[in-house]
Amino acid sequence: MTMFMQVFVSGLVIGCVYGLIALGYSLIYKASGMMSFVQGDLLTVGAFLGYTFYGLWKIPVAISFVMVFILMVLLGFGIERGIINRLVKKKTLPIYIVLATIAVSYILQNGAMYIWGSNMLTFPRLFSANSIKIFGVGVQPEALFCIVVSLIAMVILHIFMKYTKYGTAMRAASMDPMAARSCGINVSVSTGLTWGIAAAMASLAGMLIGPVYGVFTTLGATIGRKGFSSAVMGGYGNMYGAIVGGIILGLMETFTSGYISSAYKDLFAYIILLLFLFVKPTGIFNERAIME
Amino acid sequence: MKNSMFVKVATFALALVLAFGLVACGETPPSSTAPAGGATSEAGAAGATGAEFVIGNPQPLTGVNAQVGAAANKGAALAVKIINENGGFNGVPVRLINYDDQGSPEEAVKIATKMVEDDKVDAVLGSLTSTCMLAAGQVYEDAGVLTFGTGTSPTWMLQGWEYVFRACPNNGVSMPLLVSKMKEMGIETVGVFRGLDDAAKSAAETFVEECDKMGVEVLTVESYTDGDTDYSGQIAKIISKNPDVVLCSTNGPTMAIFAKQLRQLGYQGLAFNREALPADTVEVAGSAADHWVFMYPYITYETPEDAFDPDIKEFLELFQEEYGEMPFHDCAYRSWDAIMVMAEAARIAGTNDVDAMRDAVVEISNFKALGGVMDFSAGNGEGLNTLNSYIVLDGKYEDFDAWYAAGNYEALKNAG
Numbered sequence: 001m002t003m004f005m006q007v008f009v010s011g012l013v014i015g016c017v018y019g020l021i022a023l024g025y026s027l028i029y030k031a032s033g034m035m036s037f038v039q040g041d042l043l044t045v046g047a048f049l050g051y052t053f054y055g056l057w058k059i060p061v062a063i064s065f066v067m068v069f070i071l072m073v074l075l076g077f078g079i080e081r082g083i084i085n086r087l088v089k090k091k092t093l094p095i096y097i098v099l100a101t102i103a104v105s106y107i108l109q110n111g112a113m114y115i116w117g118s119n120m121l122t123f124p125r126l127f128s129a130n131s132i133k134i135f136g137v138g139v140q141p142e143a144l145f146c147i148v149v150s151l152i153a154m155v156i157l158h159i160f161m162k163y164t165k166y167g168t169a170m171r172a173a174s175m176d177p178m179a180a181r182s183c184g185i186n187v188s189v190s191t192g193l194t195w196g197i198a199a200a201m202a203s204l205a206g207m208l209i210g211p212v213y214g215v216f217t218t219l220g221a222t223i224g225r226k227g228f229s230s231a232v233m234g235g236y237g238n239m240y241g242a243i244v245g246g247i248i249l250g251l252m253e254t255f256t257s258g259y260i261s262s263a264y265k266d267l268f269a270y271i272i273l274l275l276f277l278f279v280k281p282t283g284i285f286n287e288r289a290i291m292e
Numbered sequence: 293m294k295n296s297m298f299v300k301v302a303t304f305a306l307a308l309v310l311a312f313g314l315v316a317c318g319e320t321p322p323s324s325t326a327p328a329g330g331a332t333s334e335a336g337a338a339g340a341t342g343a344e345f346v347i348g349n350p351q352p353l354t355g356v357n358a359q360v361g362a363a364a365n366k367g368a369a370l371a372v373k374i375i376n377e378n379g380g381f382n383g384v385p386v387r388l389i390n391y392d393d394q395g396s397p398e399e400a401v402k403i404a405t406k407m408v409e410d411d412k413v414d415a416v417l418g419s420l421t422s423t424c425m426l427a428a429g430q431v432y433e434d435a436g437v438l439t440f441g442t443g444t445s446p447t448w449m450l451q452g453w454e455y456v457f458r459a460c461p462n463n464g465v466s467m468p469l470l471v472s473k474m475k476e477m478g479i480e481t482v483g484v485f486r487g488l489d490d491a492a493k494s495a496a497e498t499f500v501e502e503c504d505k506m507g508v509e510v511l512t513v514e515s516y517t518d519g520d521t522d523y524s525g526q527i528a529k530i531i532s533k534n535p536d537v538v539l540c541s542t543n544g545p546t547m548a549i550f551a552k553q554l555r556q557l558g559y560q561g562l563a564f565n566r567e568a569l570p571a572d573t574v575e576v577a578g579s580a581a582d583h584w585v586f587m588y589p590y591i592t593y594e595t596p597e598d599a600f601d602p603d604i605k606e607f608l609e610l611f612q613e614e615y616g617e618m619p620f621h622d623c624a625y626r627s628w629d630a631i632m633v634m635a636e637a638a639r640i641a642g643t644n645d646v647d648a649m650r651d652a653v654v655e656i657s658n659f660k661a662l663g664g665v666m667d668f669s670a671g672n673g674e675g676l677n678t679l680n681s682y683i684v685l686d687g688k689y690e691d692f693d694a695w696y697a698a699g700n701y702e703a704l705k706n707a708g
Contacts, residue, residue, distance in 0.1 A: 003532040006557055010524030110354070118359035119620055120545045122576045130579070131556050138556045212552070213521050214576035216545045218356055222519035250522075257525030262514040263488070265525065 005135045007258040008251070013143040015250020016150035020205035021220075021227025022234065022242035023153060024198035030161060030237040031170035031194035034084065034094075036101040039202045040224015041108040046072055046203020047123065047210040047219055048116050054207075055124045065207060069200045076199025077192040079104055084195070085188065105224075113217045123210030146208040150243055153201060158239040170194055229273045235283025244284055345381045345644050347372070347388050347631070348407035348416045348437075350424065352395035356518050356544040357421060359572075360621045364420050364442060365390055367624030370614050371631035381638035386631075393419050395489075397427035404428035408435040414646055417630050418442050420623050423490040429456050438637075438646045438653075440630035442623060444567060445491040446498065449673055455646075457653055459633045459666055459675045460626035461589055463495035463566060466679055470539075470564060470587050471502040473681065477701060479537050483530035484513040485523070485550060486541040495566040496541040511535050516546065523550050527557045541566040548576040555580040562704065568592065572620040574687055582686065583704065587679040589663035590625045591689045593618060598688075604662050629661040633675060636666075 024039045046068055053064035083104060087097050127141035134144070161167035172180040173187040180187050206220065213219060230249045234241025249269060256265040276283065349368055351361035372388045380386050389411055393400040400419060407413045408431060415438040419425055422445030432439040433453040440457050441448060446464030449456070474482070482503065486496035496513065503510050511533035514526035527550075530538060540550055540563060547569065554563065564585045571592040574581040593599050595618070596608035607628060611619055619625070636659050638644055640652035656675070659666040666675040681692035695701075 003528045006528040006531070007525055010522065010528070010553075010557070014522040014524070113354070113358065118353075118362045120359060120548065120572050120576055122572075122578075138558055140552075140556055209521070213549050214545060217358065218519060218545075219521070222517075223521065254522065254525035254528075257514070257523075258528045259525075262516065262526040262529070266517055 006137045007254045009134055009137045011251035011254035015247035016147045018227045018230040018249055019150050019243035019246025022231035022246050024201045025231040026237050026242045027198045031174050032191045033174045035098050038101045038105045040220035041105045042199045042202035043206040043220035047206030047215045048112055050207035051121050051123050051215045068203050072199040072203035073196035076196035080192040080195035121215040123215050125211050140212055142211045154239050154243040233276050235285035238285040241283050241285035345384050345386045346413045348413035349388050349418055350391040350393040350403045351418045352421050353392035355395045357395050360623050363619050363621040364623035364627045367627035371628045375635050381644050393424050395421045397423050400424035400428040404431035429453055438649050442626040445494045447494050457673045459630045462674050466587055467498040468502045471506050475506050481509045481511050481535045482537050483511050483535035484539045486515050487543050492541045492543050523553050527554055531559050538563045548573040551577040551580040568622045570621040581684045584684045585692055587681050590622050625662045629663050
């Protein structure tokens with residue numbers, strides 16, 4: 001029973017990390033109809049910025065988080081305005097836009113190495129306690145915080161996208177930009193802001209897992225890929241689906257490695273992803289955006 | 293229309309190349325077959341003319357082992373600097389050409405071919421990635437290039453190559469010693485966590501074989517994929533088997549994360565690592581690194597004053613003076629030692645002729661290096677055959693044998 005609970009709680013924690021990344025993917029897709037592969041490396045940049053403000057410059061943690069959040073909104077906004085939007089205006093094929101996000105991903109990864117070096121850095125603890133017992137299982141407080149933040153982010157983003165004027169404007173801008181413009185919506189700012197929020201979500205995940213994993217240039221590479229898979233499983237573009245997909249993938253990985261085979265856990269995880277693509281491409285939450 | 297599309301694609305590709313090139317101006321380049329660290333391609337012919345002794349240095353400068361590769365390069369560059377300040381190899385200046393093999397065997401072979409055919413290197417240092425050494429070693433052997441690999445896997449040194457040597461630890465030696473140590477301590481069962489790369493995998497396999505021979509039961513062998521950050525499933529399985537100790541055979545940043553998760557999930561016993569725990573790993577792991585044991589020739593330190601060995605202390609002072617930091621990984625020692633063994637071979641040979649230097653390496657039997665006394669007289673290409681035992685306590689490296697002799701292992705077991 002102890003092993004089951006250990007695997008379950010651990011799966012929940014890593015699943016929520018995937019979910020936070022998946023939220024960014026879904027948000028971008030929902031609000032701009034585009035696909036990005038840059039979320040994982042934005043997580044890395046966020047973790048490095050958090051390390052710089054909180055760990056290096058000793059700025060209080062709350063202020064550090066806000067500073068990183070603002071900088072990452074600007075970075076995401078800048079990526080959209082400076083690269084993605086320009087390619088869209090040139091009527092570039094969608095596949096090239098996806099490739100551009102992959103290029104940005106590598107530039108961010110190598111850029112982080114240039115700025116912060118290739119050594120693993122220690123992100124200071126956010127909480128004084130080393131471990132908290134949940135159902136008899138020891139969990140780092142930062143990991144639990146990650147679960148709470150993921151769930152809150154999921155609800156807030158869903159409400160923001162569905163029930164607020166700005167969220168509605170973002171979705172309108174994605175569905176029919178011309179009609180949205182005729183209604184007075186600033187499509188450019190709306191789309192840029194979406195990328196900014198997605199970048200901030202990734203940075204939040206980076207700052208939360210920094211104390212758990214340390215900070216290094218490839219921190220977000222695999223997490224980014226798995227976040228993408230989570231978004232697909234949950235229903236690409238659905239906020240609840242992002243978190244649920246993340247948790248399913250996290251649980252699947254940890255249970256596979258705990259009870260079946262640690263060497264082939266990715267094999268099982270990605271076979272399930274393929275099954276979703278073939279059998280239920282709209283994901284668990286039947287996200288219709290995929291069908292459209 | 294087609295032309296217009298071609299121009300767009302070409303422009304996009306050019307933009308990417310420029311962007312990567314811009315980044316490459318920094319610490320490490322992403323391009324593998326272009327020399328790293330500002331070296332230029334006209335370096336090539338110098339090796340053949342004898343005006344310079346050129347050493348090619350392929351290391352992983354991007355990817356999961358980038359930080360280790362950077363440490364290796366610093367150690368090598370410092371050794372070359374010191375050698376050149378003291379007259380080079382037999383009065384000939386030594387030059388290092390760095391490459392990024394990305395830890396990829398395919399890249400390693402491409403780079404090896406380029407170094408041999410274009411750069412005309414006299415010798416090669418690296419790679420620390422054993423799979424790269426295994427892939428590229430034949431190229432160096434066929435070309436008759438004096439080569440010192442810095443990876444620790446036994447596999448690439450078992451190929452019968454005559455020009456390939458190693459002046460750093462061999463896991464094939466360290467694993468039997470480690471199991472022997474466990475047996476002496478009365479350890480009966482062990483759980484293994486390992487990576488899937490050649491060095492980590494082969495070390496774990498050697499460990500399991502030795503356990504079979506010596507009667508230590510391996511309860512489970514769990515593995516992970518490079519890039520993973522969550523090992524809780526594997527750890528839960530290891531803990532559920534209730535082993536006396538855990539052996540970890542990993543690479544890159546995995547060790548620190550594994551150590552933290554291992555302790556968080558409740559394992560408080562002794563854990564063994566296949567090689568030294570780097571200083572940054574101990575720092576990131578924090579208290580989770582306590583009671584980790586390893587057998588290795590050398591360790592990394594926070595300050596030069598912490599070092600027991602006067603040679604290592606002197607090296608660390610030089611390193612700190614040159615780079616303003618301490619080496620965070622022992623690969624800096626490995627590179628330094630390999631270059632210094634080359635220098636000793638050149639001194640013994642009295643010439644920089646590669647064949648004469650190769651013959652001279654085998655004559656080295658009592659050369660004091662950072663890793664200990666180098667002895668290549670066995671003729672198997674291996675120079676380092678002794679190891680020290682260390683344990684991490686309160687973030688510091690301590691003498692494991694002294695700790696064990698004081699009865700601390702029994703106390704730890706009883707406390708658990």
